[in-house]
Amino acid sequence: MSVRTESNERVLTVYLDGEIDHHTAKGMREVIDKSINELMPEVLVLDFKDVTFMDSSGIGLVMGRYKELKKCGGELHIINTTPHITKVMKLSGIERLAKLGKAEK
Amino acid sequence: MKSLNKFNLTVTSNSANESFIRSAVSAFIAQLDPTIEELSDIKTAVSEAATNCIVHAYKDTIGKIFITCEIFENRTITVKVRDRGCGIENIKQAMEPLFTTGGSERAGLGFAVMESFMDKLYVKSKVGVGTTVLLKKKLSVRI
Numbered sequence: 001m002s003v004r005t006e007s008n009e010r011v012l013t014v015y016l017d018g019e020i021d022h023h024t025a026k027g028m029r030e031v032i033d034k035s036i037n038e039l040m041p042e043v044l045v046l047d048f049k050d051v052t053f054m055d056s057s058g059i060g061l062v063m064g065r066y067k068e069l070k071k072c073g074g075e076l077h078i079i080n081t082t083p084h085i086t087k088v089m090k091l092s093g094i095e096r097l098a099k100l101g102k103a104e105k
Numbered sequence: 106m107k108s109l110n111k112f113n114l115t116v117t118s119n120s121a122n123e124s125f126i127r128s129a130v131s132a133f134i135a136q137l138d139p140t141i142e143e144l145s146d147i148k149t150a151v152s153e154a155a156t157n158c159i160v161h162a163y164k165d166t167i168g169k170i171f172i173t174c175e176i177f178e179n180r181t182i183t184v185k186v187r188d189r190g191c192g193i194e195n196i197k198q199a200m201e202p203l204f205t206t207g208g209s210e211r212a213g214l215g216f217a218v219m220e221s222f223m224d225k226l227y228v229k230s231k232v233g234v235g236t237t238v239l240l241k242k243k244l245s246v247r248i
């Protein structure tokens with residue numbers, strides 16, 4: 001499990017890596033929330049390209065960050081989800097709250 | 106249904122064991138040569154059941170999680186995940202999507218995942234005694 005962040009003035013991009021479960025989600029949450037609070041981004045991009053496994057703890061992680069972002073009026077983009085991740089995401093109805101898609105350009 | 110193969114595993118309810126439990130089941134099931142999707146589905150469902158033992162059943166304690174994984178004829182597999190934790194007062198309510206007693210970081214979707222990723226889900230529970238979750242799935246025939 002690892003998290004790498006990258007940001008410009010408006011956009012905070014978080015590259016998630018490895019398996020997301022209850023055990024690993026806590027560390028990821030801490031890193032992401034720290035960056036959100038520091039940068040107050042207009043857009044948070046969560047990149048799932050290197051996520052090899054996710055269960056409902058991952059949904060909790062995404063939903064929780066959505067709520068954090070709402071506080072500063074930001075929006076959430078979820079990109080590069082593999083078929084497995086997409087299947088888990090779809091159960092949550094998160095696509096009504098966040099933009100799901102490929103990486104831009 | 107005739108049983109062809111089986112393993113039992115008892116693990117301590119440390120969150121670090123979540124990945125160990127789903128990997129153990131996945132390695133055992135590999136002998137049936139499941140599709141990648143079937144394997145992901147089973148791993149995810151097992152992860153949900155095991156995590157619930159750690160997060161809910163043994164909320165403020167450490168206890169044992171008992172896992173039995175069995176292969177039957179017709180490529181049917183079952184995974185039983187049992188705890189001796191706090192138990193569930195109202196199973197019907199607990200199984201409703203989005204219901205959670207776990208606070209803001211939980212989605213309340215664990216049972217919904219188990220239900221939709223497996224063919225069958227049975228839940229038995231008694232307050233103060235513990236909970237047993239049985240997951241069942243028939244794998245597709247590989248040519």
Ligand SMILES: Nc1ncnc2c1ncn2[C@@H]1O[C@H](COP(=O)(O)OP(=O)(O)OP(=O)(O)O)[C@@H](O)[C@H]1O
Pocket residue numbers: 056057060153157158160161162163188190191192193199200204205206207210211212213214215216217236
């Ligand atoms: N093994 C268990 N022992 C005691 N209570 C349980 C157990 N499994 C589930 N529950 C109860 O059922 C509720 C729903 O479980 P479910 O897995 O669907 O959602 P969750 O664990 O709360 O959230 P998520 O799985 O999305 O992280 C839990 O909040 C808990 O109250």
Ligand SMILES: [Mg+2]
Pocket residue numbers: 056153156157214215216
């Ligand atoms: Mg759960």
